[in-house]
Amino acid sequence: xxKKKPKLAVWKFASCxxxxxxxxxxxxxxxxxAEEIEIANFPEASRxxxxxxxxxxxxEGSITTPHDxxxxxxxxxSSKFLVTIGACATAGGIQALRNxxxxxxxxxxxxxxxxxxxxxxxxxxxxxxVRVDFELxxxxxxxxxxxxxxxAYLNKRKPVTPAHSVCMDCKRKGIVCVxxxxxxxxxxxxxxxxxxxxxxxxxxxxxxxxxxKEIPNTSALSKEFKRLGKTNEEIxxxxxxxxGYAEPFRKESEAHEE
Amino acid sequence: xxxxxxxxxxxxxxxxxxxxxxxYKTIGPTIRGEAIVYDRIxxxxxxxxxxxxxxxxxxxxxxxxxxxxxxxxxVSPHSWKQFLHPPEKKxxxxxxxxxxxxxxxxxxxxxxxxxxxxxxxxxxxxAIQDKVFIQGPHIDSVYQINRKDLFTVAVNCGQAGGTxxxxxxxxxxxxxxxxxxxxxxxxxxxxxxxxxxxxxxxAQSIIENLDLRTAENQELKIAEEIIDNTAQNMGRxxxxxxxKETLFENLEHPRWEEVxxxxxxxxxxxxxxxxxxxxxxxxxxxxxxxxxxxxxKWDSCFTMDFTYIHGGHVxxxxxxxxxxWMTHKLAxxxxxxxxxxxxxxGRCITWCPVGIDLTEEVAAxxxxxxxxxxxx
Ligand code: SF4
Ligand code: SF4
Ligand code: SF4
Numbered sequence: 170x171x172k173k174k175p176k177l178a179v180w181k182f183a184s185c186x187x188x189x190x191x192x193x194x195x196x197x198x199x200x201x202x203a204e205e206i207e208i209a210n211f212p213e214a215s216r217x218x219x220x221x222x223x224x225x226x227x228x229e230g231s232i233t234t235p236h237d238x239x240x241x242x243x244x245x246x247s248s249k250f251l252v253t254i255g256a257c258a259t260a261g262g263i264q265a266l267r268n269x270x271x272x273x274x275x276x277x278x279x280x281x282x283x284x285x286x287x288x289x290x291x292x293x294x295x296x297x298x299v300r301v302d303f304e305l306x307x308x309x310x311x312x313x314x315x316x317x318x319x320x321a322y323l324n325k326r327k328p329v330t331p332a333h334s335v336c337m338d339c340k341r342k343g344i345v346c347v348x349x350x351x352x353x354x355x356x357x358x359x360x361x362x363x364x365x366x367x368x369x370x371x372x373x374x375x376x377x378x379x380x381x382k383e384i385p386n387t388s389a390l391s392k393e394f395k396r397l398g399k400t401n402e403e404i405x406x407x408x409x410x411x412x413g414y415a416e417p418f419r420k421e422s423e424a425h426e427e
Numbered sequence: 428x429x430x431x432x433x434x435x436x437x438x439x440x441x442x443x444x445x446x447x448x449x450x451y452k453t454i455g456p457t458i459r460g461e462a463i464v465y466d467r468i469x470x471x472x473x474x475x476x477x478x479x480x481x482x483x484x485x486x487x488x489x490x491x492x493x494x495x496x497x498x499x500x501x502v503s504p505h506s507w508k509q510f511l512h513p514p515e516k517k518x519x520x521x522x523x524x525x526x527x528x529x530x531x532x533x534x535x536x537x538x539x540x541x542x543x544x545x546x547x548x549x550x551x552x553x554a555i556q557d558k559v560f561i562q563g564p565h566i567d568s569v570y571q572i573n574r575k576d577l578f579t580v581a582v583n584c585g586q587a588g589g590t591x592x593x594x595x596x597x598x599x600x601x602x603x604x605x606x607x608x609x610x611x612x613x614x615x616x617x618x619x620x621x622x623x624x625x626x627x628x629x630a631q632s633i634i635e636n637l638d639l640r641t642a643e644n645q646e647l648k649i650a651e652e653i654i655d656n657t658a659q660n661m662g663r664x665x666x667x668x669x670x671k672e673t674l675f676e677n678l679e680h681p682r683w684e685e686v687x688x689x690x691x692x693x694x695x696x697x698x699x700x701x702x703x704x705x706x707x708x709x710x711x712x713x714x715x716x717x718x719x720x721x722x723x724k725w726d727s728c729f730t731m732d733f734t735y736i737h738g739g740h741v742x743x744x745x746x747x748x749x750x751x752w753m754t755h756k757l758a759x760x761x762x763x764x765x766x767x768x769x770x771x772x773g774r775c776i777t778w779c780p781v782g783i784d785l786t787e788e789v790a791a792x793x794x795x796x797x798x799x800x801x802x803x
Contacts, residue, residue: 201714317711324716329709333694333730336780340698341514341725345462345504348780350487358693358780372460383731384745386691393485393781 175224175323178210180244182230182237183264183292187309188255189213189229194312202316205323221247225322228301231257231264231292238289238298245299252318253295256308256411260380263308265292265414292414305330306361308378308411314363332383334358335375339366347374354394356407359385359417380412387421401425429631431624432639433646434610436497439621440471442580442608445633446541451578454510455543456503463489465503465510468543475500482589482662482773484782495619498544498612501588502772506701507542507549511573512556514698514725518708523717535568541578545606547599548591548770550581552701554604558764559704569723578629581609583650584657590773592663592786598770600657608634611650622650663773665786666793670767671758673796674789678750682791687746689781694727696775696783697752702768707732728752753785 179189193214195202202208209219226248232238245251256262267275268291276283295301305318314330321328331337335357339346347353347369355374357366361382368375381387391404399407405425408418434442446453447469455468456475463475480500481488492499520531545553553574560570584591584600593599602609607630610621622642625631642650697703707726712719726733729748734741742748760768769785776784 198714205714316714320712320714320716323714324712326710326712329711331730331732333727333732334691336693336695337698337725337727337730340505340695343464343505343509343514345460345464346487346695346778346780349485349778350461350504355780358691358695384692384743386688386745389689389691389781392689 174205174207176209176219176222177206177225177227177319178221178223178244178248179208179213179227180210180229181212182228182241182258182295183233184230184255184257184262186213186229188258188307188315189227191254191310191312191315192227195316198316202319206319223248224250225319226251228253228258228295229255231261231294232289232298233264233292234288236287241295241298250302250322251295251299252303252305252322253301254305254307254310254315256306256378256380257292258295259304259306259415260412260418261292261294261414263411263413266409268292268414269409294414303328306379307363311363311365331362333362334382335360335362335364335366335369335379338362338364339369342366342370344369347372348393348397352397354397354399354407356390359387359390376410377408377418378411380415381417385417387417388424391421391425401427429625429641431622431642431647431650432634433642434621434623434637434639436471436619438637438639439497441637442633443468443470443543445636446578449633451539451541451576453541453543454507455580456498456500458489461489462487462504463500464505465507465542465544471497474498474544479586480588482591482777484590484776484784485779486589486782487777494614496585496612496614498582498610499585501584501586501591502546502549502774504699504774504778506699506772506774507545507553508556508701508703510538510540510542511553511577512560512567512570512704512725513573516569516723518721518723521719521721528719535572537572537575539576540573541580543580545579545581546584546772547581547602547604548593548596548772549701550579550602550604550606551596551598551770552772553577553579555702555764555766555768555770556704558766579606579608581606583609583611583654585612585653587657587660587662588773588777589662590776590784592661592665592771592773594658594661594771595663595665595667595786596767596769596771601654611653613646613649613653615649620646622646663771663776663784663786665769665771665789667757667767670789671761673793674754674758677792677796678754680792680795682788682795683746683750685791686749686783686788687744689783690745690749691781692729692745692748693780694729695778695780697727697729698725699774699778700756701772701774702756702770703727705733728755753788757785757789 356377357375361379408422560567606626756768
């Protein structure tokens with residue numbers, strides 16, 4: 170008897186599509202993936218749509234509208250295993266910068282007809298709305314890690330996506346620390362690994378694309394940034410980017426508001 | 428062994444060539460980016476001639492010297508551990524075979540390393556890892572093969588770095604453990620030479636081939652003075668007297684909380700340390716599940732996964748992680764391996780992004796030693 174393939178669906182909320190595209194980018198592995206899993210919904214790849222329920226849902230993007238806040242509940246109800254992918258889905262994304270301001274002010278400045286706009290005050294992570302089974306970090310996610318999560322799901326094992334610092338990968342790669350050797354501020358010591366220390370590999374500090382690591386000591390790192398001559402404003406901006414609304418980063422940027 | 432000889436700069440090139448001829452892969456200090464790192468070298472041209480390093484807590488810069496010293500700096504960011512105990516290695520592959528599977532071990536190859544410019548503290552660190560990996564009941568086969576033919580050209584330090592404290596740990600600056608060749612670099616007004624001691628038969632036969640002259644007493648004296656001067660100018664000091672008891676008696680000292688407020692639990696100290704040996708294993712499969720791999724990677728007591736067992740993490744705060752790291756290194760290591768786990772190379776101090784200094788932490792605990800104060 171042919172084994173029944175699990176059904177995979179990819180869902181999009183407020184996002185740039187970069188994370189879903191990482192899946193399309195898995196060119197070599199895509200055929201193998203299609204052998205093992207039925208792609209039931211993946212608008213970036215195909216118009217075909219197969220009705221739920223779904224075994225594995227990958228959710229990209231944050232919740233920014235009342236309509237999406239409802240839609241995510243429907244998706245949760247039709248998904249056995251729900252994985253959020255990327256900084257938007259796991260932390261609210263770059264669009265969560267509006268959470269620090271009044272969104273109505275933006276609307277009145279940007280749109281000719283503000284009354285057409287139906288939006289929430291804040292851009293929030295999927296986990297703020299529904300139960301999430303696994304979060305894959307990154308802006309964008311690393312395609313090797315995405316394949317790892319899917320392989321782990323298919324083979325019923327725990328994915329290997331460690332929550333330690335970027336520094337560990339940086340040292341394992343034999344990179345000379347940019348903070349110690351050049352005095353360049355680097356978010357690596359408080360940032361979740363996953364990018365394989367991409368920026369330090371190119372001789373620059375980490376931007377924190379993968380969000381806070383386990384037990385991140387952001388205030389100790391800020392003190393070091395100060396010692397390196399950074400202003401409160403610069404420290405605030407360093408923590409307030411793609412993952413600026415992830416709690417440890419949010420609190421750290423707020424502590425440097427003047 | 429015979430009386431030390433004298434080798435000049437040019438003959439040093441012949442030595443490297445000789446080692447290459449004998450099939451050794453020569454690794455030594457060389458400039459990459461803005462640091463002096465250990466990498467492949469093929470002649471003295473690759474050495475950081477005229478450069479030094481400036482090291483302090485959380486601080487490293489390379490600077491021009493006003494002479495042409497070849498070894499006028501201290502230890503590199505990444506220790507020799509990267510070659511003997513590589514940061515990531517595949518242990519085996521497994522292929523599915525119907526309902527069973529087949530394990531295919533990795534083929535190991537002897538790299539035949541010759542390390543040029545190993546410092547005394549680093550030789551001690553290698554000896555410590557030998558104890559862990561190849562002298563106990565469980566042999567690490569990758570380390571074993573990498574270590575097998577290792578040829579060491581050691582260097583007696585002509586200066587101490589800002590974070591060095593080998594004198595406190597009795598691991599330097601003069602090479603005093605197993606080595607093949609040991610050089611002392613001498614720079615005088617118009618002379619630049621190395622006094623070379625021989626520590627093994629295989630080194631002796633190489634040296635004989637180079638046709639060197641015997642060192643004069645005056646030259647030996649100058650070399651000794653250089654090393655003495657280094658010993659008197661250590662960047663740091665660690666009081667090791669009764670250190671095991673002191674640390675064990677102060678496990679609830681408030682200093683642990685204070686250091687945890689500064690510590691990032693980033694693990695840089697453990698990655699940079701030449702004696703830290705912990706690894707984790709990661710099992711991965713491909714999409715089909717027909718192919719699996721087991722990888723070994725450097726791990727650290729500063730990660731949560733390190734102590735994850737059924738029911739949760741044993742050490743789930745930075746305070747307990749830092750305390751584990753330091754008490755293992757300086758205290759329980761003594762019970763486990765009959766020596767300190769620290770050789771005083773200073774890397775954990777230099778490469779800590781926030782400049783936490785273990786010598787300062789020990790001194791702070793001693794200063795307000797709880798047991799001593801309670802007894803007053
Ligand atoms: S460069 Fe950044 S990521 Fe790498 S060790 Fe230094 S602080 Fe950590
Ligand atoms: S604990 Fe620090 S000083 Fe001691 S051997 Fe390790 S890195 Fe060097
Ligand atoms: S002591 Fe320094 S290098 Fe070590 S984990 Fe703490 S902050 Fe990182």
